[in-house]
Amino acid sequence: RPLSTAIAVEICRTIKGTNLDIRRVPGVKLANPRTQEVIYTPPEGEALLRDKLANWERFLHESDELDPLIRMAVGHYQFEAIHPFMDGNGRTGRVLNILYLVDKQLLEIPVLYLSRYIIQNRADYYDLLLDVTRSYQWEGWLLYMLEGVRTTADWTTAKIRAIRELLGETTNYIRSTAPSIYTHEFAEQLFIQPYCRIGNLVHAGVGHRETVSKYLKVLCDIGVLEEQKAGREKLFINPRFLHLLTTDSNKYRSFA
Template identity: 30%
Template sequence: MEPRQFAGSSTGHVRRIGSGELAYWAFIPNPLPPKLTLDTELVNVLDEATLALGRLDGIGSQLSNPYLLIRPFTRREALLSSRIEGTQAELTDLLLFQLDTESLGERDRDVREVMNLVGATEFALEQIASPGGLPMSLRLLREVHRRLLHGVRGQERTPGEFRRSQNWIGLPGCLLRQAAFIPPPAEELPDLLGNLERYIHQPHEYPLLVRAALVHYQFEAIHPFQDGNGRIGRLLIVLCLLHWKVLRCPLLWLSAYFERHRDQYYDHLLAVSQHGAWREWLMFFLRGVYQESVDALRRVEAIMDLQQKWRDRLLATRQRSAKALKVLENLFVWPAVTIPQVQRLLGVSYRAAKMLVDRLIAAGILTRWQPPQVRPRPRWFVASELLEILAADTVNAPSPGQSENHRAAGGQGEAV
């Protein structure tokens, strides 16, 4: 890390650590909040992001059973957040994991990392929602981190504990002195994390979406864990929005946006540290909130329409029994099933479960799924229409200020 690149920073300072050939420079961010000027353009983008998020939260609060959507949305987020860190897995791999873990083969390690993030995310959401759960706190983040790294790559890096040694950020395999960014030394963490926790809990004049962007930057600049900081930091955004009651149902997730614009995501975070480029980071972040709010709203509407269409199909075929509807509801939790799973779900015989699956196939709800290079047993069935909605990269949400009839410009490396 070159200290001269941070010489003009208003967001922190660099400090020389050690001496001689072993010396290096680390960046220590200032406590939150910074002094910001919210100009007219930024406020306009903020307003559009806030309205889009409000529309999403409104439809989420109307769902009779929001769990039906929360679970598939959290799995999609875990997949994309892990992909930003280089983990290679697809949604179909997660389906395989839940149906038959022995069929994963060489993909097993990556998929287990994603499923660990799923479990850690669901734990955090349960704690935030429960009156008796862990509050929004450093303690909660440590427990989430412990679950994230349990039994997978990084498990030797003190899961559930803040680091006691120096870490750094750079190309894979780079040495400390080759790093692009070196976070503060471990002895600075108690004060920095204490300030971060207080800022999350104390009221402040900045709008809550702006505060979420500040919190995410600060967490990434501190980089308090030896591993897993990016995944925890992106989860922290949603936890803050839930804690502040901006969201009542966790349907907004930003990793899809960050993954599409990965280079810009990292560049904006680094530019805040190097040049105090808060405005550029806030614009980028708020555009992401807008785009992903619109995208999530369209997915929710598509899923609700599909749910009604499936119910109508069952009614038309005179197969709309309570058991069929229960299987239907379970498919919205996760769009893949085996006959033994239906048997356990309903408490019926294998023959009865098979007959019900056959009826759902006849209604065009389930299709037989045989992934390549996996064992042929048990037979797997997927809700292909629902899987397509969940697996789609984007539903072409426009950028703030653009007409809903025009797609947003952008792809990785382009302006957003």
């Protein structure tokens, strides 16, 4: 679906876990977290907010020759300046960035974690947003967002490369250490998520429940997985994969 106000509302509801909607209550102000000085007062009134969001939608979907990355950056400024929700605007806007790149076929899947760059450079992010609002200084803002895409793309590529290397090493280790349970398809199932349940692998066709349980025990014994209790369930964690997904590091413990 093309990006729209309705999708933005749906995203923010998911993020906040509440049935929220476009702001109706006045009095929202953005303040400097250190000094509490009010630095920006977004527009107020549901009708005005919806009108500005309609303009945001039209801008995103205009069919001119403006580069999609530039349009994403300008559209992100528009959305954050409108500030349509009582809370969750930043996170919603960052999700919309990635969905826009998918919509424009610059990404096949929403794998570019642009939030990492923005969070790491948060002070510049807010300063440059305000520079556009106060004095129309677009160049600094656009360069900031383009640099964010570039550095995040480099970081993501390196992360994917590390995960692929880990998959290869894990596959080779299982094949050499536990050949009786090895199949390439089984090894790949361990990288669908950083954890699995017996039921997941049964559903994937790895084997019957008793067989899968035996396979997972072997993988725990040889150090590929770690078993953890989660209520009444057993989770089988892929610790090296989890480490790659949750840290900046692309290094992991060797199987040797």
